[in-house]
Amino acid sequence: MCEILLEKKDMLEKKYGFNYTVVAISDIMKGSVYDKNGLDVAKILNLVKNGKKLDEYPTGIKGMDSLATIKETNANTIVEVTFTDVKTGEPALTHIKTALSTGKNVVSTNKGPVIKKALNLLDIADSNNVNYGFEGVVLAGTPVLNLAKYTLAGNIISGFKGILNGTTNYILTRMEEGMSYDSALKKAQELGYAEADPTGDVEGWDALGKVVILSNIVLGKKLSLEDVKREGITGISIDDIKKAKAEGKRWKLIGSAEVQTDGSVKAKVSPEKLSFSDPLAGVCEAVNALTYFTDELGPVTIIGPGAGRRETGFSLLIDLLEINRKSK
Amino acid sequence: MCEILLEKKDMLEKKYGFNYTVVAISDIMKGSVYDKNGLDVAKILNLVKNGKKLDEYPTGIKGMDSLATIKETNANTIVEVTFTDVKTGEPALTHIKTALSTGKNVVSTNKGPVIKKALNLLDIADSNNVNYGFEGVVLAGTPVLNLAKYTLAGNIISGFKGILNGTTNYILTRMEEGMSYDSALKKAQELGYAEADPTGDVEGWDALGKVVILSNIVLGKKLSLEDVKREGITGISIDDIKKAKAEGKRWKLIGSAEVQTDGSVKAKVSPEKLSFSDPLAGVCEAVNALTYFTDELGPVTIIGPGAGRRETGFSLLIDLLEINRKSK
Numbered sequence: 001m002c003e004i005l006l007e008k009k010d011m012l013e014k015k016y017g018f019n020y021t022v023v024a025i026s027d028i029m030k031g032s033v034y035d036k037n038g039l040d041v042a043k044i045l046n047l048v049k050n051g052k053k054l055d056e057y058p059t060g061i062k063g064m065d066s067l068a069t070i071k072e073t074n075a076n077t078i079v080e081v082t083f084t085d086v087k088t089g090e091p092a093l094t095h096i097k098t099a100l101s102t103g104k105n106v107v108s109t110n111k112g113p114v115i116k117k118a119l120n121l122l123d124i125a126d127s128n129n130v131n132y133g134f135e136g137v138v139l140a141g142t143p144v145l146n147l148a149k150y151t152l153a154g155n156i157i158s159g160f161k162g163i164l165n166g167t168t169n170y171i172l173t174r175m176e177e178g179m180s181y182d183s184a185l186k187k188a189q190e191l192g193y194a195e196a197d198p199t200g201d202v203e204g205w206d207a208l209g210k211v212v213i214l215s216n217i218v219l220g221k222k223l224s225l226e227d228v229k230r231e232g233i234t235g236i237s238i239d240d241i242k243k244a245k246a247e248g249k250r251w252k253l254i255g256s257a258e259v260q261t262d263g264s265v266k267a268k269v270s271p272e273k274l275s276f277s278d279p280l281a282g283v284c285e286a287v288n289a290l291t292y293f294t295d296e297l298g299p300v301t302i303i304g305p306g307a308g309r310r311e312t313g314f315s316l317l318i319d320l321l322e323i324n325r326k327s328k
Numbered sequence: 329m330c331e332i333l334l335e336k337k338d339m340l341e342k343k344y345g346f347n348y349t350v351v352a353i354s355d356i357m358k359g360s361v362y363d364k365n366g367l368d369v370a371k372i373l374n375l376v377k378n379g380k381k382l383d384e385y386p387t388g389i390k391g392m393d394s395l396a397t398i399k400e401t402n403a404n405t406i407v408e409v410t411f412t413d414v415k416t417g418e419p420a421l422t423h424i425k426t427a428l429s430t431g432k433n434v435v436s437t438n439k440g441p442v443i444k445k446a447l448n449l450l451d452i453a454d455s456n457n458v459n460y461g462f463e464g465v466v467l468a469g470t471p472v473l474n475l476a477k478y479t480l481a482g483n484i485i486s487g488f489k490g491i492l493n494g495t496t497n498y499i500l501t502r503m504e505e506g507m508s509y510d511s512a513l514k515k516a517q518e519l520g521y522a523e524a525d526p527t528g529d530v531e532g533w534d535a536l537g538k539v540v541i542l543s544n545i546v547l548g549k550k551l552s553l554e555d556v557k558r559e560g561i562t563g564i565s566i567d568d569i570k571k572a573k574a575e576g577k578r579w580k581l582i583g584s585a586e587v588q589t590d591g592s593v594k595a596k597v598s599p600e601k602l603s604f605s606d607p608l609a610g611v612c613e614a615v616n617a618l619t620y621f622t623d624e625l626g627p628v629t630i631i632g633p634g635a636g637r638r639e640t641g642f643s644l645l646i647d648l649l650e651i652n653r654k655s656k
Binding site: 004008011012016140141142143146147150151152153154155156276277278279281282283284285287289296297298299300301302303304305310311314317318321322325 | 336610613617630645650
């Protein structure tokens with residue numbers, strides 16, 4: 001994120017009238033630094049790359065913790081990028097609530113608070129006349145949330161269906177080519193797609209979080225993790241995949257939700273056999289995709305990256321540019 | 329368009345704070361009517377449905393031609409929906425220029441003026457502090473232009489590749505199932521996808537116009553129709569399609585452009601054999617799709633309708649909502 005801001009500073013100013021000054025950085029491992037007149041981001045990146053702490057930055061105030069940084073600095077926007085805890089949402093939830101309540105914009109890629117408290121946090125943002133942007137929590141920098149909110153505005157979106165987890169899609173793509181599940185998983189781990197304990201991905205937990213987020217944000221329904229049926233890909237055998245192939249079909253792990261006629265929402269994560277006329281069937285490798293079902297346009301699908309350090313960092317810029325647009 | 333505005337009046341007001349009054353309508357066949365206090369749209373739709381002229385509307389001023397309607401009414405936004413002439417851009421070009429120069433916003437689905445003079449018209453809009461929206465000229469209401477401008481903002485887009493014509497994609501889909509070109513074309517004509525003279529679609533002229541528009545608007549390059557190589561689908565035989573199928577591939581009519589290292593742009597319309605790992609390969613029937621090549625996210629693809637009365641009408645609402653957002 002810092003790298004993108006630095007590399008694109010001129011372009012962002014020229015094309016979008018977007019100016020920024022980074023005044024503070026706080027990290028639980030690397031320490032913190034604050035200078036109300038601004039920090040030299042290039043210098044900081046250099047420090048960190050060389051394994052040094054922020055205390056070694058030549059000027060500024062050191063030692064403020066994250067909450068002090070949020071409350072006591074002159075920042076008008078907080079970039080929240082702590083680790084994700086989907087069970088409690090913490091520590092991000094407190095960070096974000098504090099920032100919004102004290103009249104600061106927040107941009108964040110942290111799924112936890114969005115899963116736990118999205119609508120509540122958006123209300124706090126509204127009543128303090130600030131913004132809470134989290135484009136990156138679903139499909140990284142692929143702009144699915146802004147797509148629904150702005151570019152599809154005027155439609156009624158009655159449901160969605162998507163490939164919301166890149167790791168499982170990568171594994172299924174390899175299995176489609178004949179590789180065993182175990183080898184495909186190992187390869188995904190080597191490439192950094194899957195973690196040592198792959199449960200979060202392969203059992204559908206990651207996709208589940210995204211279904212909850214999309215149901216809340218896009219469909220406006222209050223769903224929790226417990227409300228969604230979940231099944232991962234571990235039950236799919238090479239044989240199942242071959243059989244599907246013979247029928248001209250492909251297995252994909254699909255997260256979906258559909259508003260019912262009584263206003264309730266039916267949501268689930270499960271493997272589905274798609275025919276090739278479904279745009280999601282052609283989405284291979286670690287790529288993600290999402291189809292919205294709209295009243296005016298029918299199905300509209302967007303396909304793009306669902307993870308990646310730079311791609312996720314970029315999502316923060318989408319949110320910052322949106323705040324910048326609104327402030328004009 | 330009028331139907332959508334009417335049906336969604338409450339929703340548009342509640343959700344987007346969007347209010348409107350239709351003050352004038354002018355049509356070369358059906359006549360014109362103007363009332364500075366607003367017209368009853370439902371009543372007008374009823375008149376037209378019963379084959380009557382606008383002169384039969386009970387109140388208001390009759391007989392103003394289109395230019396008088398643009399210049400002399402109290403409208404602040406003009407909805408331009410005359411027929412398309414890609415060679416001259418007229419009469420829409422004059423309508424739009426007149427409206428923008430006199431400080432009125434324009435929303436339009438007319439390709440002609442965009443192909444001929446997009447950048448010039450956008451300049452006029454800028455210097456008069458108004459907007460010229462034309463989301464519908466490429467992929468109807470599927471928001472490809474707003475996607476590039478807003479939700480992908482911050483990316484450098486170096487090229488695009490798309491299925492930009494629904495008729496030819498419909499024909500290729502039927503041929504893929506074994507139907508002959510002639511039967512598939514006939515079916516497309518029966519369904520209203522293709523015109524009696526199908527040249528515009530099957531020889532790639534329609535896709536060509538869209539490549540020019542996207543090159544100008546999204547890539548910022550000045551291209552004319554003459555600068556783009558064009559080949560349609562009439563040279564593709566059932567045999568070619570069968571051969572491709574055996575290789576696990578599919579023929580699609582692709583419009584594309586790519587910025588070269590010297591800053592020039594290479595653009596073309598031609599049939600391409602896509603492998604199934606290309607998200608465009610799975611796009612069937614009359615559906616359209618577009619892939620943008622971005623520096624931060626890699627390829628991002630959007631798939632949606634490319635034509636249709638309601639879908640195209642809806643694109644005008646996207647533009648109106650965008651103007652509404654900007655005016656807040």
